[in-house]
Amino acid sequence: MSVVYVSNADSREISVLRLDDDGALTLVESLPVDGAVMPLAMSPDHRFLYASLRSAPFAVAVFATDPATGRLTPLSTAPLPDNMAYLATDRSGRYLLSASYSGDKIAVNPIASDGSVGPPIMVESTPPHAHSILTDPSNRYLFAAALGGDVILQYRFDAETGRLTSNEPPRVETAPGAGPRHPVFHPAGSFAFVTNELDGTVNSYRFESATGTLTLIASASVLPPEYGGPPWTSELRGTPDGRYLYVAERTSSTITGFRIDPATGLLDSLGPTPTETQPRGFAIDPSGRFLVVAGQQSDAVTSYAIDPATGALTPRQRLGVGRDPNWVEIVEYLHGIG
Numbered sequence: 001m002s003v004v005y006v007s008n009a010d011s012r013e014i015s016v017l018r019l020d021d022d023g024a025l026t027l028v029e030s031l032p033v034d035g036a037v038m039p040l041a042m043s044p045d046h047r048f049l050y051a052s053l054r055s056a057p058f059a060v061a062v063f064a065t066d067p068a069t070g071r072l073t074p075l076s077t078a079p080l081p082d083n084m085a086y087l088a089t090d091r092s093g094r095y096l097l098s099a100s101y102s103g104d105k106i107a108v109n110p111i112a113s114d115g116s117v118g119p120p121i122m123v124e125s126t127p128p129h130a131h132s133i134l135t136d137p138s139n140r141y142l143f144a145a146a147l148g149g150d151v152i153l154q155y156r157f158d159a160e161t162g163r164l165t166s167n168e169p170p171r172v173e174t175a176p177g178a179g180p181r182h183p184v185f186h187p188a189g190s191f192a193f194v195t196n197e198l199d200g201t202v203n204s205y206r207f208e209s210a211t212g213t214l215t216l217i218a219s220a221s222v223l224p225p226e227y228g229g230p231p232w233t234s235e236l237r238g239t240p241d242g243r244y245l246y247v248a249e250r251t252s253s254t255i256t257g258f259r260i261d262p263a264t265g266l267l268d269s270l271g272p273t274p275t276e277t278q279p280r281g282f283a284i285d286p287s288g289r290f291l292v293v294a295g296q297q298s299d300a301v302t303s304y305a306i307d308p309a310t311g312a313l314t315p316r317q318r319l320g321v322g323r324d325p326n327w328v329e330i331v332e333y334l335h336g337i338g
Contacts, residue, residue: 002285002332003028003070004292005049006301007037008322014040014051014063015301015321016070019330023290023303023316030322031072033061040327041087041096048075048115049329050096052084060087060096062115067333078117081107086132086182091139095121095162099130099144106133106144106153108162121162127151131197132182137189141167141212145180147197152180154213172214175199182235187242191265195222195247200231202247202258204265217265222247222256224272234280239288244270244311246291248279255279255293257311273313276302283328290316294325301325 004017004025014037016028035053042049042065049063049072058080063072082103089096089111096109096117104126110118127149135142135157142157142164151174154167174180179198185207186192192205192214200223205214222233232250238260239245245258245267257270276295284291284306291304291313300320304313 002330004283004301005040005329005331006294006321006325007040007051007327008325009036009038009054010324011322012037013322014072015325016072017301017319018070019285019290019292019303023305025292025301025303025317025319027319028070029072034077035059035061037061038326039085039087040329041089042329042331043089043115044091044093046331046333050087050089050117052080052087052098054083054085058083060084060098060117062117064115065331070333075114076116078109080109081105081120081123088134090135090157090159091137092159094159097133097135097142099133101129101131101147104128104130106130108164110162122164124164126153131180134183136207136209136212137185138209143183143214145183145194147179147181150174150176150178150180152183152194152214156212167212169213172205172216174203175219181233184236184238186238186260186265187240188262191217191260193236193238193245195233195236197233198231200233200249202233202236202245202267204267206265218267220258220267220269222249224252224254227252235282237282237284237291239284239306240286241288244306246282246284248275248282248293250278250280250296253277253279253295255282255291255313257313259311270311273304276300281325281327283330285330286332292328292330294321294328296324296326299323299325301328
């Protein structure tokens with residue numbers, strides 16, 4: 001069994017849910033937090049959950065996770081340099097990475113062995129509206145998408161010191177007005193995929209592991225056929241086996257699936273699935289069997305079974321959570337959930 005963590009900004013709480021082997025969801029607890037909580041990040045060893053508090057004073061709240069129940073225990077709170085719209089840890093769990101949409105910056109903070117977050121090692125200005133920050137699977141390179149600048153910034157990442165230096169080239173441009181938002185890497189390490197919030201597309205990139213650079217392969221639409229509304233693409237996640245990629249689109253309230261060509265990185269659309277109203281965040285469980293999506297305007301989450309043969313999504317259960325659910329993380333604990 002797995003645990004689902006959902007941040008609820010308006011009700012200022014984190015919902016902890018149990019995800020059973022049949023896709024059923026059960027509320028374990030709703031934990032109040034001291035701010036408008038939005039992005040979440042889990043440490044690689046699953047011991048700590050980090051939550052960005054996006055109401056002043058801007059901070060990160062740190063929680064210990066109970067592997068027997070999934071429950072959270074507040075540990076500490078540390079200031080962040082700005083209102084951070086995205087959190088991640090590096091692949092070692094030694095550094096907290098954050099991006100500020102409103103502050104046009106990214107930051108790197110050290111993480112101690114007890115999970116606590118220290119003062120920033122680096123704070124870097126970016127083009128307008130930095131919306132994500134992530135290291136590659138080798139933990140040697142780092143990428144930050146700046147939505148308002150239509151660029152993906154490329155850095156070398158020193159995993160010993162946490163410091164960044166610009167790679168060569170220092171940026172990859174997207175189509176004008178695309179608005180790059182969130183990246184993910186393919187499990188094989190050869191490709192990366194980035195959602196473009198403003199034009200309703202997802203880009204495929206070849207990732208050159210020797211140089212740490214991205215090269216555009218192609219772009220695919222995530223919008224439903226004949227849909228005429230303004231695009232507002234949000235999250236994307238891939239299955240652990242690397243076969244399928246899913247992208248959420250908020251205006252149409254759909255999730256579009258894609259089959260990934262393992263040789264080329266090209267995406268073949270599986271079509272849209274209607275889902276919760278305004279799906280900002282979703283996640284796929286570590287087994288790759290289930291997807292859980294949160295609707296910001298429906299105040300609910302729905303779990304879906306992923307058909308391993310076709311990638312089709314079949315709803316399993318819908319469950320009310322807090323107000324404005326926006327980010328989802330799913331963790332599998334080895335000893336199960338009581």
